Amino acid sequence: MTALDLxxxxxxxxxxMEAISRESYLAFxxxxxxxxxxxxxxxxxxxxxxxxxELTLEAFRSAPDGSDEKRSAQVLLEWEIExxxxxxxxxLDEREIAWENTAVxxxxxxRVVQYQAVPIEIGNTRDRSLRLALDAARAKLVANEHAxxxxxxxxxxxxxxxxxxxxxxxNSSFEAVTGISLGGLAESCERFLRDTKSMxxxxxxxxxxxxxxxxASEAKRSDALALFRASEYDDAFPGSEMESVMRRQVNxxxxxxxxxxxxxxxxxxxxxxxxxxxxxxVRVPEEVYLVLRPHGGQSDYNTFLHELGHALHFGYxxxxxxxxxxxxxxxxxxxxxxxxxxxxxxxxxxxxxxxxLGANRVGKFLRTAGMEELHFLRRYxxxxxxxxxxxxxxxxxxxxxxxxxxxxxxxTGFEYDRADAFVDVDPRYYSARYxxxxxxxxxxxxxxxxxxxxxxxxxxxAGPWIVQELFAQGQRENxxxxxxxxxxxxxxFDPLVRKIEALLEA
Ligand SMILES: [Zn+2]
Numbered sequence: 001m002t003a004l005d006l007x008x009x010x011x012x013x014x015x016x017m018e019a020i021s022r023e024s025y026l027a028f029x030x031x032x033x034x035x036x037x038x039x040x041x042x043x044x045x046x047x048x049x050x051x052x053x054e055l056t057l058e059a060f061r062s063a064p065d066g067s068d069e070k071r072s073a074q075v076l077l078e079w080e081i082e083x084x085x086x087x088x089x090x091x092l093d094e095r096e097i098a099w100e101n102t103a104v105x106x107x108x109x110x111r112v113v114q115y116q117a118v119p120i121e122i123g124n125t126r127d128r129s130l131r132l133a134l135d136a137a138r139a140k141l142v143a144n145e146h147a148x149x150x151x152x153x154x155x156x157x158x159x160x161x162x163x164x165x166x167x168x169x170x171n172s173s174f175e176a177v178t179g180i181s182l183g184g185l186a187e188s189c190e191r192f193l194r195d196t197k198s199m200x201x202x203x204x205x206x207x208x209x210x211x212x213x214x215x216a217s218e219a220k221r222s223d224a225l226a227l228f229r230a231s232e233y234d235d236a237f238p239g240s241e242m243e244s245v246m247r248r249q250v251n252x253x254x255x256x257x258x259x260x261x262x263x264x265x266x267x268x269x270x271x272x273x274x275x276x277x278x279x280x281x282v283r284v285p286e287e288v289y290l291v292l293r294p295h296g297g298q299s300d301y302n303t304f305l306h307e308l309g310h311a312l313h314f315g316y317x318x319x320x321x322x323x324x325x326x327x328x329x330x331x332x333x334x335x336x337x338x339x340x341x342x343x344x345x346x347x348x349x350x351x352x353x354x355x356x357l358g359a360n361r362v363g364k365f366l367r368t369a370g371m372e373e374l375h376f377l378r379r380y381x382x383x384x385x386x387x388x389x390x391x392x393x394x395x396x397x398x399x400x401x402x403x404x405x406x407x408x409x410x411x412t413g414f415e416y417d418r419a420d421a422f423v424d425v426d427p428r429y430y431s432a433r434y435x436x437x438x439x440x441x442x443x444x445x446x447x448x449x450x451x452x453x454x455x456x457x458x459x460x461x462a463g464p465w466i467v468q469e470l471f472a473q474g475q476r477e478n479x480x481x482x483x484x485x486x487x488x489x490x491x492x493f494d495p496l497v498r499k500i501e502a503l504l505e506a
Contacts, residue, residue, distance in 0.1 A: 004051050006059060009076070010323040016044035016083075017327055018283055025280035027097050029291045030272030035097045037090040048080075048087050053164070056080040060177075071476065075328040078177040082428060085160045089153055096149045101272050105141055108133035115141070116275050120295045122222045123229035128212070135222035135417075143419040150422040151397065157427075158391060170391040174429055178330070179478065185432055186388050189381035192493045193411055196500070200378060203371050203504060204413045221414045228372050233365060234297040236357040243267060245354050246304055249344075250312070253456075255463035257308075259285065259315030267292045267304070277303040279310035279338075284326040284474075285317040298365075301355070302345050309341035310334055316471035329475025331430070333482060335437030337470065340444050345369055346503055349455045363506045370503025375412060377438060377496065382411035383424070383431045390425065436479045439491040442499060444470075447486040 002008070019040045027035035046052065059073035086093070103115035109130060113121050118138045125131040158170050167173040171182055205216045211227055212219075243265055250257035257263070266289055277292040290311040294300055313334050317326045344350040346369045351357050357365055386407045389395045395403055404421035416424075426434070448456040448466075456462040470482070483491055 004046060004049075004055060006055065006076075009047065009052055009055060012044060012047045013076075013079070014323040014327065016040070016047045017323075019044070021280055021282045025282055025289055025291070027101065028274045028278060028280070029266055029289070030101075030270040030274075033098065033101050033272065035094055037094055041087045041090050048084050053080055053084060057166075072322065072324050074177065074179070075324045075330075075475075079324070079328045081161065081164055081166065081173075081177060084164070085157050088160065089156060092149065092153055092156075096146075096153075099145065099149065103141065103145065105134070105137050108137065114271070116272070116293075119225060119275050120293075123225040123295060123299075124231070125226065126231075128214070128223070128226075131222050131226060132220060135220070139417045139419040142423055147419055147422050150425070154390070154422060154425065155397065158393075169393065171388065174391075180330075180429075180432055180436070182384075182388055182429070182432065185435060186385055188493055189384050189435065192497070193378060193381050196374060196378065196497060199501070199504070200374055200413065203374065207368075207371055216413060219414050221412075221416050221420075224375070224412065224414045228299065228375070229295070230298055230368055231296070233357065233361070233368075236355050236361070236365075237298045237301045238356070239294055239296065239300060242300060242304055245301075246308055249350075249354055249457060250308070250463070252458040252460065253463035253466075254460035255312070255316075255467055257312075259288075259312065262286055263288045263290060263311045263315040265290050267294070269294055277307050279307045279314070281310075281314040281327070284314050285319055288314045298345065302342050305344055306338045306342035309338035312341075312467075313337045313471045316467045317474040318472040321474050321476065325474045325476040327474075330436075330478035331433040331475070332436035332440060332479035333475045333477070335433050336440035336444060336479065336482075339437050339441035340448075343441060343445065344457055346373065346499075347457070348506075350457055353455075353458065366503050366506035370500050370506070373496075373503065374500050377435075377493075377500075378411045379408065380431050380434055380438075382407045383426065384429075384435060387425055387429060387431055391429075436491055438496060439493060440479045440483055442495040443483050443486050443488040443491075446488075446495070 020037065023035050023037060023040060026032045041048065056073065056077040059069070060077045063069035063073045100115060105113050105115055105118050107113050107121070107130075113134070115138075118134065122131055122135055122138075125134065161170050161173055164173070167176045174180070175182055201216070204219075207227060208214050208216055208219055208223070212223055214223065247257040258265075262285055264287070270293070273291070273293040275293055275295070280289040280291060281287075282289060288311050290304075290307045292300065292303055292307060319326075346366065348362055348366060351362055351365065352359065386404055389403060390400055401418035401421035404424070405416045405418055408416040448462060451465070452459040452462040477485070479491060
């Protein structure tokens with residue numbers, strides 16, 4: 001066999017990523033009950049061998065700072081470490097996927113609900129005692145069966161990353177290979193939580209009283225699902241029209257919503273489909289799946305827009321770019337494009353044009369959207385702070401559930417359950433990517449507004465510009481670089497706070 005060099009690593013790496021993505025897509029979309037990941041890891045053994053890791057480490061250490069080689073070596077190293085860590089965990093992942101695809105919860109009213117569909121059921125249950133009982137049954141199942149799998153995965157992943165020796169521990173090795181300062185981000189999160197605390201307390205108290213008829217002191221996490229499901233607006237967001245509305249908007253922006261057939265919409269109900277929507281780039285840019293399991297109403301429009309932003313990003317990535325710039329890089333970037341689209345649900349002009357809300361309900365809806373935005377931002381800030389403790393090793397595994405409940409409950413005002421402490425963790429600090437994406441999205445929206453006006457989403461010049469300046473670039477640049485290109489000095493929560501204040505006063 002010929003020796004491994006960066007060129008071969010790229011081509012074999014891409015084939016490996018395609019195989020893993022296809023298998024995950026089939027299992028998560030409910031086409032297959034199980035995922036066979038281990039044979040893929042065996043087939044692409046060389047991509048994840050010692051030689052490959054040394055090659056990327058060497059390239060990372062020797063490339064001159066600020067060069068394209070450095071940029072490329074950094075993302076290849078990050079991917080190599082992540083994939084190497086995932087390899088010995090493939091058997092565990094297969095077990096988890098099989099479990100999630102078959103597990104059921106017995107609802108207190110006698111029905112059998114698939115584990116994947118429980119959040120949908122909880123959000124749609126108006127009878128509070130039934131909602132709480134269903135969530136209690138879910139939490140018991142999680143504590144007994146799901147949480148142990150996730151805890152084992154977290155522990156083994158942490159041990160592996162620390163054994164590679166890029167830096168002294170998990171957190172500093174993440175910072176070294178991504179260039180993201182976890183400490184800096186956690187500090188901004190703490191400031192954001194402090195600055196918006198009284199605004200959040202007031203907003204939540206009123207919403208719980210009027211929408212759910214409960215006191216703030218008794219609110220549980222399952223009540224949050226019912227509150228943000230906002231079913232009173234269902235008639236304004238008909239499921240039957242969703243796909244055609246989205247296609248129309250992208251057409252009006254001057255681009256093809258399927259990127260000439262490269263994007264495939266998979267948005268129907270299917271048993272075994274994940275309740276959390278996702279975009280699966282199986283080949284970038286040639287074959288991209290947008291997968292959504294309908295929950296109903298405004299939340300489906302929100303997730304459709306989000307996944308559409310990802311799908312357009314991958315579907316329009318330049319095929320000229322090397323594997324790492326199309327497939328890898330700072331996921332804060334793709335998340336910011338997804339959020340740029342889902343934030344149209346906070347955009348009066350968009351709502352008036354593409355939904356049936358009508359002029360007299362749009363103000364109230366925008367206040368609900370502002371509340372939802374503030375809730376999710378506060379939740380993700382708390383998650384980042386929690387996950388940083390989890391990976392730091394300074395808090396023992398057995399003490400983490402109490403820390404999780406206290407951080408998340410305090411930030412959101414909803415009481416969380418200890419059972420979720422290891423299940424509600426975004427792997428490899430994905431929460432940091434989301435938070436940075438939130439910040440970048442507001443910068444991009446301002447840039448598009450300056451260039452194409454407040455209704456950029458229907459300006460036929462905006463789409464082609466977005467494709468060329470943003471989507472085609474894949475993830476060659478990181479979030480800071482794109483912000484700088486848009487003329488913003490830095491990523492911060494400040495514009496988001498101002499936007500939320502305006503929404504709450506709409
Ligand atoms: Zn996303």
